[in-house]
Amino acid sequence: MNNMLFVMNPFAGQRKANRHLADILTIFNRAGFQVSVHMTAGPGDCARVVAERAGSVDLVVCCGGDGTFNEAVNGLLESKADVPIGYIPAGSTNDFAASLKLPADHLEAARAIVDGTPMAYDICRFGQRYFAYVASFGAFTRASYATSQSMKNILGHTAYLLEGISELGQIHKTHARFTLGDGTVIEDDFIFGAISNSTSLGGILTLDPKQVDMSDGLFELLLVRAPKDLSEIAECIRALRSQKYNCRMLTFLPASQATIEADAGLVWTLDGERAQGTDQIEAENLHHAIRLMQKVTP
DSSP states (O other): OEEEEEEEOTTSTTSHHHHTHHHHHHHHHHTTEEEEEEEOOSTTHHHHHHHHHGGGOSEEEEEEOHHHHHHHHHHHHHHTOOOOEEEEEOSSOOHHHHHHTOOSSHHHHHHHHHHOEEEEEEEEEETTEEESSEEEEETTHHHHHHSOHHHHHHHTHHHHHHHHHHHGGGOOOEEEEEEETTSOEEEEEEEEEEEESSSEETTTEEOOGGGOOTTSSOEEEEEEEOOSSHHHHHHHHHHHHHTOOOSSSEEEEEESEEEEEEOTTOEEEETTEEEEOOSEEEEEEEEEEEEEEEOOOO
16 A cells, blocks of 8 residues: 655635545545645645655645645655655645646546656746746735735635736836846846746736746746836737737746846745745756646546
């Protein structure tokens, strides 16, 4: 019998996954897993328990939102254990799961894990931390970590949008310099920036799936310059809506490495969770850093 570490955030989303816990564990038991269950007690707890115990199990499964998955990945990489990970998305947004088309139904997601195969995906290092799908700053970024959990539970994506709309009058430009691994330098005033490995960013921005490969050794850098007048604002909106990102106001480039120089007070989000910046940050794509249990359809 294989051993599984099952880590669940009981406060994720609208707590719907809690109702299915017995059925989820039954699916795992009948597939031959001896399951050790850990309910997270607060921020950082998932990362801690995965780092401590991943080396003694055959599979790690987390159930929660993008923040819970982020912690599970950070703990797994810290442990250096070569074990696959499964994900039952149960948050209010689930961008990472949406990009991979993982089942939204909790029981289907559990079955996909036991019936699936380990697929290799990239993870990105951001300073001393890791993110699974995005590190971002600027417009709308604050909404992902400032919106209360109760508001996220009630409104889901709408909560993010409402917070974003209330922020429009308070958008500040950020001067930053990005030096990519191939020597390309981009320096300007920006209202938004994202280093991502996903097609969905906070439920607000969507990248063209044809331009995003989550296992190619590259992340995507999207930068939106600070508009000087209404015509430039309109240009930004048109470019984002049409997904034609390389224009006067936007830069969209793949890269494997980037050095970011910006104000140390700049606040970032990593997979929707707040992260304090420094005056220089090294970002790096870690090719095939995790193996995610996924059911492959013909």
